[in-house]
Amino acid sequence: MIKKILLLFVVLVSDVSFGQIVINELDCDTPSTDVLEFIELKSATPNFSLDGYVIVFFNAGSTSPYAGSLSYYAVDLDGLVTDGNGNVLLGNLQVSPSPSSIIPQAMIQNGPDAVAIYLGNADDFPLNTPATATNLVDALVYSTNTSTAANLMGILGETVSYNENVNGLKDSQSIQRKTDGTYEVKPPTPRANNDGSGIIYNGITTTYAPIAPLTEGQSMTVSFTTDANVSSDLNFSFTLSNGSFTASDYTGTTSVTIPTGTNTVSTVIQLLNDGVNDGDENLRITIGSVPAGYIVLRNNISVRVTDANYLTSSWGTPLNPTYGQIASTVPVGYYTSLEGLSGVALKQALQNIIANPAVVRAHNYGDIWEILKTADQNPLNNNQVWLMYTERAQTKIDYQSGNSIVGFWNREHIYCQSRGGFSDGTSSFADGINVWLPTGPNDILAGHADAHHIRAEDGQENSSRNERNYGVDYSGPAGNSGSWHGDVARAVFYMCVRYSGLNVVNGNPAQNPDGFIGNLTTLLTWNHSDPSDDFEMNRNNYIYTWQMNRNPFIDYPNLADYIWGTHAGEPWYSTLSTNEAADLKFLMYPNPANDNLTISGIRGGAVVEIYSCTGQKVLNEYFSDSIKLQLDLSSGVYFVKVTSDGKSTTQKLILR
Structure with missing residues (x-):
């Protein structure tokens, strides 16, 4: 009985909280270019915190019930508090009196549409999220003509749609809540009680x-x-x-x-x-x-x-890579057992090294924040991290600590959690480098916090990638130059050797069953077109100090070809692998280029090959010492490979 009484009390408290905040006034259509739009909320008690609430604006979409009603804008209400009248105003900069939160000009659509208050965050309602009654607190369905959004009324449980132009004065009147919970249309009263009572602040x-x-x-x-x-x-x-x-x-x-x-x-x-x-x-x-x-x-x-006193490093960012400046810290003899092996035996020997239960250490997901702040540090500013897909730096202190992903960077699993089967597999508590758990090849949950495949990333882009497969479904944000292509390829290859049950395959595999990610052909191409650079080697060296294992595909990128690629089944020897990018030096300019490209700095004969970002060879020329190429190619990202005296290097080229 006591438990039932307590449960009833919790339900009652929850109902009170839900009823605390309502939509008090909306002005969606204002003169000229809609620079005076606003929405006003009202709480049942004054000075009420709006933490944990969000406003969402919905398009009506299709007129058929329950179809096509999608969000177009959401505003977190965290940090806002209603005034002594219980009111809080959100609106354009030009709205007078001033709002407590700014809404971009002409953002609120005229309808037939709807606006709703939910318990949650703006992150719960990305663009084109279907309207829902889940966690709904209050809603208003409206228009500026006689049309009604029947579908939104059905979804949000509303029986009336209010017309701001019912009096033919939509530019000078707003929709306002009455004390009985219905609405009327009359001259706006922003940041004041609709009935004229209360304090004028x-x-x-x-x-x-x-x-x-x-x-x-x-x-x-x-x-x-x-x-x-x-x-x-x-x-x-x-x-x-x-x-x-x-x-x-x-x-x-x-x-x-x-x-x-x-x-x-x-x-x-x-x-x-x-x-x-x-x-x-x-x-x-x-x-x-x-x-x-x-x-x-x-x-x-x-x-x-x-901070004006930031430090820089000698090596480049992934967008402007350098090679050969960062020496590998691989211990002597670390890969000796691989010599001369091929096929299944080569892959197994590699797993025996990087998943050795007697050596390798597993850490918690909470530790990843500290690891990334060093492993993914921007070489141009040590107070920033480098965000992989978006190819830019962001200050370290902007890491995601709450529910919102907007404006923050967070931890991107290259082999996504849902595909790997290790979602939430470790603790979010950071206990430092000197505390670790034993692990092995079958400890799939350790993949949740394996830093070799976790990168600093823009929160929204991380969400956009979701569990999509590389190349066939996900190629990064629009306009990116692919400076991360080889990085993700080598991270995926590492995961598929380190953990039993993880596989990289061709095509666009569905999320279920767990343990499959694609696209293998794309990743093998990316492994060559975006070679391992100093940024990756520095990262590999640092993660080794925590996990006591390395990503062998950074140390020896061509291992992937001997396990999955063109040399599969052939015996592998370390002498077959060289850091080609560090050995061959040449100049390539201009970059970005328009219709011509000069390559110089080579002594003697050389071959230049140009590949598209899909791996197709589009140019092959022999030259001596230097060459000026006339390019008849579409704008985009290409990869220029120069080979001379048995050595090669590849550089990224952007054509405008």
Whole structure:
């Protein structure tokens, strides 16, 4: 009985929480280019936190019930708090009085459409997510004509669609909630109770210049502006401290006064350069308490401060690779047992090395954050990581720590978790390099935290890749140059040897059954067209210090050909493998190129071959010392291979 009473209490509390927030007002159609759109929410109690809620806007799609109703915009409400009237306003920058959260101009569509509040995050509703009643808190179906979104009404459980143009005044009226829960259309009342009651607040908006990111040593001007002129001096203070960013990192006045009869004040903050490389930081502009009658809008503004004292490395990024600068730290004799083996015996001997239970160490998924911050460090700035698919750097402190993936980098499994069968196989608790678990070839769950196939990646691109197969289904974001192609190939090859039951196959295999990923032909091509570089070798060396095993396909890329490729079944010898890119030097310019390309710096005869990104040879020419090629090729990414005196190297070429 006690358990039943407790359960009933939890249900009642949950129902109260669901009913706390409703859509109070919507103005979807405003004059000219829709620069005054807004949506206002209302809570049953004042000063209510909207953490854990999200607003989602839906297109009506097909008029047939329950079909084609997809999201086009979602806004996280985390950090917003309703005012003393229970209201919070989201809208365009031009909306007056000022909103607490900004919605891009002309974003809210005129309908027939719908807007809904859910428990969740914007990440739960990526573009074109079907409308749902799951976790629904409140919804409004609307239009600016007599049309109705019957499908959305059915999905969201609404029986009425409201027409903002019912009075023929859509540009000057909005849809407003009445106390009985129905809606009426009348002149807008943003950030005020719809019935005219309540407190009329003077909102305080914070801005700063120049726009972030700022750098240590710069100054920034912080400005505070009220909706209306103040009737008496308005005094308040603000803070900038946030985590490692403290009062020792800046100078300037943080107590300000807006004088009587005015509505703005500014103060200059000087960011200090401490001369120490202690990483990028975020300051946070937070206004403290303000007098009655005022509310703070868009508080807790985060501003990136870039460390001016970052370090660089001698080797290049994957986008501009270097070769031969980073020496392998492979122990003497590490691969000796492979000499002369072929076929199944070669693959098994390789597994015996990299999955040796007496040597290899398994770590937790929580440790991967620390590993990636070093293994995937941007050679051009040690305070950043290099994001593989998107081919760009991002500050280390922007790692995903909450539910949102927007603007953050996270951990991408190259051999995706769902295909590998190791989803959530290890703990999210980081216990460091000196704590590890025993492992072996059949310990598939260790693949969940195997750093040899986990890379730093843009959160949204990670989500976009999902479990798609390389080449046949996924080739990266639009416009990428494929600087990661060889990296993913060698990571997949590693996983298919390290763990029993993992396979790389041709085609586009479905996710089930677990243990299959594609496309083998593409990956074998990528292994050659994007050769192992210094970035990968440095990564291999560092991960070895944690896991006590290496990715052999970085040390000897042609091993893949002897296991799956053109040399399968032939005996392998280490003398067959050389770091060709490190041995042959030549100049290739311009790059990017238009219709001609010059190759020079070769002594004697050489052969140049150009391959498309799909591996098709499109040019083959013999030359001596140097050559100027006239290119009649489509724009895109190509790979130029130059061979001379038995040595070869491949460089990426972009044709415009």
